[in-house]
Amino acid sequence: xxxxxxxxxxxxxxxxxxxxxxxxxxxxxxxxxxxxxxxxxxxxxxxxxxxxxxxxxxxxxxxxxxxxxxxxxxxxxxxxxxxxxxxxxxxxxxxxxxxxxxxxxxxxxxxxxxxxxxxxxxxxxxxxxxxxxxxxxxxxxxxxxxxxxxxxxxxxxxxxxxxxxxxxxxxxxxxxxxxxxxxxxxxxxxxxxxxxxxxxxxxxxxxxxxxxxxxxxxxxxxxxxxxxxxxxxxxxxxxxxxxxxxxxxxxxxxxxxxxxxxxxxxxxxxxxxxxxxxxxxxxxxxxxxxxxxxxxxxxxxxxxxxxxxxxxxxxxxxxxxxxxxxxxxxxxxxxxxxxxxxxxxxxxxxxxxxxxxxxxxxxxxxxxxxxxxxxxxxxxxxxxxxxxxxxxxxxxxxxxxxxxxxxxxxxxxxxxxxxxxxxxxxxxxxxxxxxxxxxxxxxxxxxxxxxxxxxxxxxxxx
Amino acid sequence: xxxxxxxxxxxxxxxxxxxxxxxxxxxxxxxxxxxxxxxxxxxxxxxxxxxxxxxxxxxxxxxxxxxxxxxxxxxxxxxxxxxxxxxxxxxxxxxxxxxxxxxxxxxxxxxxxxxxxxxxxxxxxxxxxxxxxxxxxxxxxxxxxxxxxxxxxxxxxxxxxxxxxxxxxxxxxxxxxxxxxxxxxxxxxxxxxxxxxxxxxxxxxxxxxxxxxxxxxxxxxxxxxxxxxxxxxxxxxxxxxxxxxxxxxxxxxxxxxxxxxxxxxxxxxxxxxxxxxxxxxxxxxxxxxxxxxxxxxxxxxxxxxxxxxxxxxxxxxxxxxxxxxxxxxxxxxxxxxxxxxxxxxxxxxxxxxxxxxxxxxxxxxxxxxxxxxxxxxxxxxxxxxxxxxxxxxxxxxxxxxxxxxxxxxxxxxxxxxxxxxxxxxxxxxxxxxxxxxxxxxxxxxxxxxxxxxxxxxxxxxx
Numbered sequence: 001x002x003x004x005x006x007x008x009x010x011x012x013x014x015x016x017x018x019x020x021x022x023x024x025x026x027x028x029x030x031x032x033x034x035x036x037x038x039x040x041x042x043x044x045x046x047x048x049x050x051x052x053x054x055x056x057x058x059x060x061x062x063x064x065x066x067x068x069x070x071x072x073x074x075x076x077x078x079x080x081x082x083x084x085x086x087x088x089x090x091x092x093x094x095x096x097x098x099x100x101x102x103x104x105x106x107x108x109x110x111x112x113x114x115x116x117x118x119x120x121x122x123x124x125x126x127x128x129x130x131x132x133x134x135x136x137x138x139x140x141x142x143x144x145x146x147x148x149x150x151x152x153x154x155x156x157x158x159x160x161x162x163x164x165x166x167x168x169x170x171x172x173x174x175x176x177x178x179x180x181x182x183x184x185x186x187x188x189x190x191x192x193x194x195x196x197x198x199x200x201x202x203x204x205x206x207x208x209x210x211x212x213x214x215x216x217x218x219x220x221x222x223x224x225x226x227x228x229x230x231x232x233x234x235x236x237x238x239x240x241x242x243x244x245x246x247x248x249x250x251x252x253x254x255x256x257x258x259x260x261x262x263x264x265x266x267x268x269x270x271x272x273x274x275x276x277x278x279x280x281x282x283x284x285x286x287x288x289x290x291x292x293x294x295x296x297x298x299x300x301x302x303x304x305x306x307x308x309x310x311x312x313x314x315x316x317x318x319x320x321x322x323x324x325x326x327x328x329x330x331x332x333x334x335x336x337x338x339x340x341x342x343x344x345x346x347x348x349x350x351x352x353x354x355x356x357x358x359x360x361x362x363x364x365x366x367x368x369x370x371x372x373x374x375x376x377x378x379x380x381x382x383x384x385x386x387x388x389x390x391x392x393x394x395x396x397x398x399x400x401x402x403x404x405x406x407x408x409x410x411x412x413x414x415x416x417x418x419x420x421x422x423x424x425x426x427x428x429x430x431x432x433x434x435x436x437x438x439x440x441x442x443x444x445x446x447x448x449x450x451x452x453x454x455x456x457x458x459x460x461x462x
Numbered sequence: 463x464x465x466x467x468x469x470x471x472x473x474x475x476x477x478x479x480x481x482x483x484x485x486x487x488x489x490x491x492x493x494x495x496x497x498x499x500x501x502x503x504x505x506x507x508x509x510x511x512x513x514x515x516x517x518x519x520x521x522x523x524x525x526x527x528x529x530x531x532x533x534x535x536x537x538x539x540x541x542x543x544x545x546x547x548x549x550x551x552x553x554x555x556x557x558x559x560x561x562x563x564x565x566x567x568x569x570x571x572x573x574x575x576x577x578x579x580x581x582x583x584x585x586x587x588x589x590x591x592x593x594x595x596x597x598x599x600x601x602x603x604x605x606x607x608x609x610x611x612x613x614x615x616x617x618x619x620x621x622x623x624x625x626x627x628x629x630x631x632x633x634x635x636x637x638x639x640x641x642x643x644x645x646x647x648x649x650x651x652x653x654x655x656x657x658x659x660x661x662x663x664x665x666x667x668x669x670x671x672x673x674x675x676x677x678x679x680x681x682x683x684x685x686x687x688x689x690x691x692x693x694x695x696x697x698x699x700x701x702x703x704x705x706x707x708x709x710x711x712x713x714x715x716x717x718x719x720x721x722x723x724x725x726x727x728x729x730x731x732x733x734x735x736x737x738x739x740x741x742x743x744x745x746x747x748x749x750x751x752x753x754x755x756x757x758x759x760x761x762x763x764x765x766x767x768x769x770x771x772x773x774x775x776x777x778x779x780x781x782x783x784x785x786x787x788x789x790x791x792x793x794x795x796x797x798x799x800x801x802x803x804x805x806x807x808x809x810x811x812x813x814x815x816x817x818x819x820x821x822x823x824x825x826x827x828x829x830x831x832x833x834x835x836x837x838x839x840x841x842x843x844x845x846x847x848x849x850x851x852x853x854x855x856x857x858x859x860x861x862x863x864x865x866x867x868x869x870x871x872x873x874x875x876x877x878x879x880x881x882x883x884x885x886x887x888x889x890x891x892x893x894x895x896x897x898x899x900x901x902x903x904x905x906x907x908x909x910x911x912x913x914x915x916x917x918x919x920x921x922x923x924x
Contacts, residue, residue, distance in 0.1 A: 141603055142673040144680035146687040150612075198672055210660055211604045218606035221750070225608040225731075232728035233691060236698075266694035269687075288683070 002167060002175040006038045007045060009166045013155040019400075020048040021122025022161075023083075023115055025108065026074075027054070028067045028184035031127035033074075034172045035164055037181055039125065040078065051122070053115050054084040055108045058091075067184050074182075081119075085111045101196075109160075116159065117438060118371030121399060128153055128162045131169040134219040135199045144288075151230045152223035158413060168216060237270035244271065246321070250392070251418075253279050255322040260298065268295060275324050276313060281417045285310040298322055311418065326418055333422055336388035339457075347387055350425045350437070354387055355458040364454055366447070372460060376434055376445040378453035383430030385455075389422060396433040397443045407436065414439055427457065464629060464637040468500045469507060471628045475617040481862075482510040483584025484623075485545075485577055487570065488536075489516070490529045490646035493589035495536075496634045497626055499643055501587065502540065513584070515577050516546040517570050520553075529646050536644075545577045563658075571622075578621065579900060580833025583861060590615055590624045593631040596681040597661045606750075613692045614685035620875060630678060699732035706733065708783070711854070713880075715741050717784040722760065730757060737786050738775060743879040747772040760784055773880065788880060795884055798850035801919075809849055812887045812899070816849055817920040826916055828909070834922060838896055838907040840915035845892030847917075851884060858895040859905045869898065876901055889919065 010016050024039060026032040039050060054071040056064050068084055075082035093103035112124045133152045140149040155162055164172070176183060207215045240263060247254035253275045260268065272294050277283050286309065293307045294315050306316035312327045337345050337354075344355040358378050366375055394407035411421050416439075427435040435441045437459065447454065472478050486501060488494040501512060516533040518526050530546055537544035555565035574586045595614045602611040617624055626634070638645060669677045702725060709716035715737045722730065734756050739745050748771065755769045756777050768778035774789045799807050801818040808815050820840050828837055856869035873883050878901075889897040897903045899921065909916065 139673075141684075142669060142677060142680070144674075144684050146684060147609055147691050195673065203668075206665075207604060211601075211657065212606075215604065218604070222603075222606050222608060225750070228726075228728040228731075229609050229691065229695060232726040233695070235726070264690075264694040264697070266690040269690075288687070 002034075002171050003038050003041050005166055005171075006163050007042050009155065010042065010046070010161075010163050015125075015156055015161040015163055016042075016046055016048050016123065018047045020046075021051060021116070021119050022048050022125050023051040023053050023112060023119070023122055024125045025055070025112060025127070026052050026071050028071045030172055030176050030183045031129060031164065031169075033181050033183045034167075034175050035125060035127040036074075037179060038163070038175070049119075049122075051081045051083065051115065051119060053112055053124075054082070055104075055111055056084060056086040057089045057104055058086055070182075070184050083111075083115045087111065113159075114371065118368075120368065121440070122159070124160050126160060126162055127164050129164045129167050129169055129172060130220050131200070131204075131216055133165055133223055134204065134216040135196055137219045137223055138199050138203065139195060146288075147226055147230050147233070150222065151227035152219075154227070158415070166220075233266065233270060237267050237274060240267055241271050241274050245275075248278070250422075251279075251326040253324040255324075257298070257301065257317065257320050257322050260322055265295075268298075272298075276309065278412060279324050279326060279418065280311040280313055281411060281415055281421065282311065334389060334391070336386055339385045339387060339427075345387065347425050349389065349423050350461075352425070352437075352459060352461045354425070354427075355460075356385065357456040357458070359454050359456060361451055361454055364456070366454070372458060374435055374441060374457045374459070375447050376441070376455040376457070377447055377451045378455040379451070380445050381429045381434070381455060382432075385434070386428050387425045388428060389424065390426060394426070394433060396436060396440060398440045399443050399446060401443060407433070410436065410440060464496075464633050465500050465503045467628055467633075468625050469504050471617065472504065472508070472623075472625050477587075477618055477623040477625055478504075478508055478510050478585065480509050482508075483513060483578070483581050484510050484587050485513040485515050485574060485581070485584055486587045487517070487574060487589070488514050488533050490533045491589075492634055492638050492645045493591055493626065493631075495643050495645045496629075496637050497587060497589040498536075499641060500637070501625070511581075511584075513543045513545065513577065513581060515574055515586075516544070517566075517573055518546060518548040519551045519566055520548055532644075532646050543581075545573075547573045549573065575621075576833070582830060583902065584621070586622050588622060588624055589626050591626045591629050591631055591634060592682050593662070593666075593678055595627055595685055596666065596678040597658050599681045599685055600661050600665065601657060608750075609688055609692050609695070612684065613689035614681075616689070620877070628682075695728065695732060699729050699736060702729055703733050703736050707737075710740070712884075713741075713788040715786040717786075719760070719763065719779065719782050719784050722784055727757075730760075734760075738771065740874060741786050741788060741880065742773040742775055743873060743877055743883065744773065796851060796853070798848055801847045801849060801889075807849065809887050811851065811885050812923075814887070814899075814921060814923045816887070816889075817922075818847065819918040819920070821916050821918060823913055823916055826918070828916070834920060836897055836903060836919045836921070837909050838903070838917040838919070839909055839913045840917040841913070842907050843891045843896070843917060844894075847896070848890050849887045850890060851886065852888060856888070856895060858898060858902060860902045861905050861908060863905060869895070872898065872902060 016022055022039065024032065024036050026036055036050075036052070043050070052071065052075045054068055056068045058064065072082050072084065087104075087107040089100055089104045089107060092098070092107055093100045096103065098106070109124070116122050116124065137150055137152050140152075143149075153162060153165065155165055175181075204215060212218055244255045244259045245253060246256050255271070255275065260271065263271065269291050272291050273283060273286065276286055290307075290309050294309070297305060297307050297315060297317060301317050303318050304316070306314050308314055314325050314327050316323050316325070333349070335347070335349050337347055339345055339354060339356040341356055341358055344353050346353050367373060368375075390407055395404040396407060396410065397404050398410070407426075416424070424439070425437040426433055427437065432444060433442055434445045435457070445455075478484055484501065486494065486498050488498055498512075498514070505512070514533065514537045516530055518530045520526065534544050534546065549566075549569040551562055551566045551569060554560070554569055555562045558565065560568070571586070578584050578586065599612055599614050602614075605611070615624060615627065617627055637643075666677060674680055703717075706717045706721045707715060708718050717733070717737065722733065725733065731753050734753050735745060735748065738748055752769075752771050756771070759767060759769050759777060759779060763779050765780050766778070768776050770776055776787050776789050778785050778787075795811070797809070797811050799809055801807055801816060803818055803820055806815050806817045829835060830837075852869055857866045858869060858872065859866050860872070869888075878886070886901070887899040888895055889899065894906060895904055896907045897919070907917075
């Protein structure tokens, strides 16, 4: 029953397809253990590969180590590849002035993505359930997020999937009991995330007693209708953005002021956010007030006045132009290094070393698990091989995909901030991109059963 | 300061214009007394007429009578016309199976509209403030309303205006103290409206202590952004509706199925609501589930299947048509009566009597306060005068307006249910509508300084 519901969710939202790599984040607690076993059962319906990642948050010493051992043992028993990492959540939080919750989340996803890179890409499955969704909505409601916050967590957001979003905590508990699944007590939730806990343990029971016994289901429905409305407004605004944009390059976006002024305020605000996101690769640190300031500037339209935003972004108006521009972006920082067989090349802009070798297929043992080694079909390479940073108009056929993708869009999808975009090394031959380091390899150069000679690139970050 | 803020709100949202009639609902409590005095002060900036309406809810016997006397006395002192009515809120609630709150609201607005009719139309000013707005948002959030609920109460909704929506309860209390305004304790709020009270007295203080000390301001901002998004989606959906609609008559609406199927689900749901509202004049009793059922019917598209909705509305599909139809609506109930000078005419469909007289201007004392007498410029009348019900294509130039308005749209704006629309008597001459009884008189026939002869219509509901 629970497994059927999860399978339904997966199919309805197209979360997992045949051939996918799915990396499950497993803490050892009931939610993630239920997710793991449900996904195992679903492998009979959809053929995908499972991987397990465990993060040791570095709090509660011995207990955390035991959690890690527990998950590792389960992985071994199930024959599923296991990856783990110890992180210093509290230290990172102090250093970057974040809440423990935010620090933990950032470090977790950073690790998950590292693992994904080493398994040639895939999806990260996390165990958020219906009750988590309700808690999220309440927290966001109190914080004052609008429509786009109250849609809640999404079934799918980039490479993150949430197959349990339609399943309540009670259903998970029943499933754990029914299947006799061993779990560890997930103390992290109880200790660190103060606000969420107050909502779970005090506020929701109060709402249930006084206002709405089905509050969790009610808020789940709210998230669904909000999600529909938000999706439409996003799509519509992006369409309008494309009609408004006059210039869109590395360090600036220029919109047509006349056309902008004709839009509804709900659309104007989204076009502003969209412009900021496209240019800087993030909306972190952008609050409602920033957007309002930009909007006021655009509506007054004083030529010469400007508004400063985070990430060195400057917004100004000039006659018929609305201008977003990154200040002090050195656009003359192009670099290019030639790679030679058997030689190591130091790329100072990325502080890393690339070593290139070529072997006949029968002479080499491929190790796809080592994420610092990449293999390509050498006979498909044309001309010399270089490491360089991005150029205007770069495209790649990403591994596993049939069409080409603009590098710019890849950066946007992967949420790469603007400064990083200028530095990321790209492996190219005469014609094409072979590998965007840290992000994607190309479908065109992949190893196949017909590969005769293998290009081996060893990569080391200093 | 408070008065300036209120004046700002009024100007920004265009709530009151020169020449308006503004009827203030005054309970005698701090909010409505503050509203009354603030509006008085604003009369120096905008020239409008004030009227006071007080509703005696018929609970708490003697105390309620004293409230009424208190407001009457203030009205007298200020020289403002005073209207009051005793209603049986609890009886009406029992009879119509409503909460006391809903019953009270319905009866109050019914009375306010009766008064408006007698003063030749105008606006109803109510004293909802920023804190009321926050409470409303929380209640609706717990109930699971989407975007269109979380926009909260509007500054202006039809003929209702809310000049205090930007003012907090604290600001009102300070204003009352500063101006030394006498008020009565508004016990009704404390006694009857259980949910709102729990939110005011328990929940908001808890949120302030634990999550957000500025929750009232935060939710006020939420209501603003939600309102923007909702407004855009409504406007956009209405546009789409107009492109989808093939037939729109008295008892049916037919949409083009092919075009409908291409819309986003967020827009589809709004088009369905819009169709229901246009046809029946109300969305009361229409829940999310009704809309979802209609949507599923439309998406499956089984010709011949149908969904029944409240207000005798039936929805079905037929080949390329999506059909909304009122069942058993007698469309052959047209009526028409000729009015004769000096004679009384009984209109059985409205159970009322109309008496027509004509006087030279100098022979008559006009009494605009008597809402059962209407005056028109007799020399502008062409041909005979009739009382009839609506006909296809009827339009009117409403009093105070320069353009014509479809009668259908007037009914929709005034939220007249479909059955009423068939019955409402309309005074016409050969060419035009003179008066839609109970709703609007025509600009064309109004009394002016040049009027020589006056058409007097006396109206009595039996």
